[in-house]
Amino acid sequence: MVRVFTEGHDYYYEVADILANYCGRNEIEFIKEKVPAAGRSLFVHSMLRIHPDGVKVKCNITGEGRTVMKIDRFGPAGGDRLEIRKKYKRYVKHNLLRAAEEFSGKKLPWGILTGIRPVKMVHKLMDQGLGEEYIQRHLVDFYRLAPEKARLGLEIANIEREFILPYDPERVSIYISIPFCPTRCSYCSFPSNEMVRWGGLADAYVECLMGEIQAVSETMAEAGLGCDTVYIGGGTPTSLGLSQLERLFISVDKAFIGPGTREYTVEAGRPDTLDGAKLGLLKEHGVTRISINPQSMNAATLERIGRKHTPQDIINAFELARKAGHENINMDLIMGLPGENEEMVANTLEHIGRLKPEGVTVHTLAIKRASRLHEEVTEADWVKEEEVKAMMQRTSNFLQAMGMTPYYLYRQKYMVGNLENIGFCMPGYQGIYNMQIMEEKQTIIALGAGAASKLVYLPEDRLERKQNPKSLEHYLDRAKDIAEGWRETIFQLKEALRL
Ligand code: SF4
Structure with missing residues (x-):
């Protein structure tokens, strides 16, 4: 069982999407308070805090006698309400995935791109005039794609264009x-x-x-x-x-x-x-x-x-x-x-x-x-x-x-x-x-x-x-x-x- 407590956000769907790659979906339970991990269960604490100068996201995964903690900081998110919410969701997924990868030792080939079409994302970046080197780095660093998947996405986007x-x-x-x-x-x-x-x-x-x-x-x-x-x-x-x-x-x-x-x-x-x-x-x-x-x-x-x-x-x-x-x-x-x-x-x-x-x-x-x-x-x-x-x-x-x-x-x-x-x-x-x-x-x-x-x-x-x-x-x-x-x-x- 994986118990999840979210603080400062309610992105249950996005959190479950990432965790489902590490355990069965039906093993994920969202709870309303922090509880220590007991027995074979794991405890995930995902937090988002918005400050005037940016956003801080933090994730703790505790269980099996150890804890992994990851903290990320991002600049203020620009755009309308919908865009800002989308960005916050990405920050939370990115941060959670970093913690889950370290805790489990397992990397997801497509990183946080769970509900997103990878090549569509590449086209979007290309349409903004960004170069291939930048896109490759961005896919690996921010979306946490395996480098070979990022290359495949770029190769396909180039053919499609x-x-x-x-x-x-x-x-x-x-x-x-x-x-x-x-x-x-x-x-x-x-x-x-x-x-x-x-x-x-x-x-x-x-x-x-x-x-x-x-x-x-x-x-x-x-x-x-x-x-x-x-x-x-x-x-x-x-x-x-x-x-x-x-x-x-x-x-x-x-x-x-x-x-x-x-x-x-x-x-x-x-x-x-x-x-x-x-x-x-x-x-x-x-x-x-x-x-x-x-x-x-x-x-x-x-x-x-x-x-x-x-x-x-x-x-x-x-x-x-x-x-x-x-x-x-x-x-x-x-x-x-x-x-x-x-x-x-x-x-x-x-x-x-x-x-x-x-x-x-x-x-x-x-x-x-x-x-x-x-x-x-x-x-x-x-x-x-x-x-x-x-x-x-x-x-x-x-x-x-x-x-x-x-x-x-x-x-x-x-x-x-x-x-x-x-x-x-x-x-x-x-x-x-x-x-x-x-x-x-x-x-x-x-x-x-x-x-x-x-x-x-x-x-x-x-x-x-x-x-x-x-x-x-x-x-x-x-x-x-x-x-x-x-x-x-x-x-x-x-x-x-x-x-
Ligand atoms: S649509 Fe395709 S998968 Fe579905 S029954 Fe027909 S052949 Fe099989």
Whole structure:
């Protein structure tokens, strides 16, 4: 048990976020008074004091017969109330992490950047005109990143800038959600509905979605907004039948695809949804990038995570895609799946080496509360942190030896080992949508059930989120209102850009 007493601040969420990397979240208890650590429990005292000439933060961690104390001083925090509060939170996290690192001997690779996208932070500093040397030092000293993670962040930001600059508020990307899958994977936390149970609603869903697509495209044209990239994801879009897909693609072509569209991606994730006809249809409609996602090439793992297909099915689907003319194929892998070891990862990589996709996105398993895995596995079944790190390293080395480089990166909560997800690709095959959604400098208009839009108000450096209903039935019930609602949202966005 870790008992925490905060003095001069109430940043419970931020404190718990740091401590959760050292103990289970449910072992953290915030208390109202100072008590000595007893038995196996630890006591954390985090304090913030504001003086006219600056801010003092102090953290004591006591237990196991010893105490670690860290004191930091910062100059007065400038900015409005919100900015000042953000800075104080960072000071408290920084100070707490220094104490926790010394007490435990364990460093966090991404330092205090828990809820923050590391590369977004690098872009922010670059946009202020700061040089790479300064940014590297700042990430290491203030955000407490491991030097190699800071370098990775800079490397990725530099690649991304070739694709996301100049920021253009008049161009948006479109995300289209197809929330159906053949079966539900045990680690899934996405809005996805099993076809066996919900497939009967697929026709109605495509109709409603087409209504939303048309409403958005007409309003975009009126507002003078152009389409940069289109991404059809889910779920697994190719769970839809051939004629449903065809109707959808015709509507997307008409609505969004034009000479200015730089990328058109469709997630063809599960091989059990693919055949030559569907892959041919994707090609016919000008899809420029697809994803076929094995996650692992080990049969036992696929079965354990609820995927009803074999590694051979992946190989067959990949070959069919090549035959249909797809020249930009990404494959997703997950490190740290229950029961996997480094040898099994090596086996997956051997297959990747033979298939030669243009891109591989490497995820670290995140056990989210909404997933079945969260119920099914206990902490004892998780692959150990050190092993997941070794798997990540091996995979990264392997892909780089294939000629790929990392080009986008993001982190999620509850990731094993506090690691990251990294997109690798061969030169010239970067997924532009992936970079845009991560760096949040371009509006993403997301359509369909469960779709989450990000409306970027560039002049104000502000982001608004807009969430469509997650439930398929609610979406179908409200589809007409949702489609009509886009008019107001898009014109609001456009109006704000004029100011
Ligand atoms: S394929 Fe993806 S969206 Fe579908 S159930 Fe599995 S993890 Fe969820």
